[in-house]
Amino acid sequence: MNLMLNGEPAETSALTVAELVREHVGAQGRVAVVLNDAVVPAASQAATRLSAGDRVELLVFAGGG
């Protein structure tokens, strides 16, 4: 399906948030997920289904003051 990932149009075969994270992030460590402005906790990601047109943000820490 087509959705928005980090502000860019993206194509994914994932059906759930957890699958999307595995597809896009793999083993690169922990990310936080926001789906249509709602934070999706790690424990809920496998059960949270995606829909076409969803807006997904994947976030990590960076250096900052």
Added chain:
Amino acid sequence: MNDDALIFGDQSFSSRLLLGTGKFSDAEVMARAVAASGAQLVTVALRRFDRDRPHDTLLAPLMAMRGVTLMPNTSGARTAEEAIQAARIARELCGSRFVKVEIHPNPRHLMPDPIETFNASRALAADGWIVMPYIPADPVLAKRLEEVGCASVMPLGSAIGSGQGLATSEMLKIIVRESRIPVVVDAGLRAPSQAAAALELGCSAVLVNTAVAAADDPPAMAAAFAQAVAAGRQAWRAGLMAAADEAQASSPLTAFLK
């Protein structure tokens, strides 16, 4: 037993130097600077995951350091709502109870928005966060934030990254006099002497980032800041002499020397 502990909410610290993690040339230098600083509270920001930029290089060494607590900031937020969302995102990543509320919509001066900051801080404090708001050096705003449950106030010394030093000392003195929570000078410091000056006028701590990250030798500069903060605090506790307009002789002006 620490009789001069720095207390934010229900958390107690011995170091009065907080360190930011931005602008370092690499994560290894940053980690060495954190270690050299003795800082126990270290700020981090949020960014989008990018598969071309490995990200665990920042978090992994910090989380492995004993005695270091991460304090996520909400930098990037332009409104209270965005800042609250940033806090929730940060909690997902590290389970933090601390949040530095940092809302500065205008990139030219990065001045903190007092209204959005107040609204975000009030909501987050009500929700149990240990709230550390970054603010202009405004004594009334500082008191209002204390009243709504912030764990500290963090007034700026001067604009973020400007190195203009402690430009707000007269306002800071008023904030210190009226505050019952720690006052952390945050932003604009360039030299350890400025950090010492902040502690000498009664501020509880300082937060520095650019001053260390942009130094030629960041770990050495971090250690210098640690010494300056300790000296400034000790001077404050020792009771500085009063300044006078005229000379006050150190020894009696004895006539026999004429």
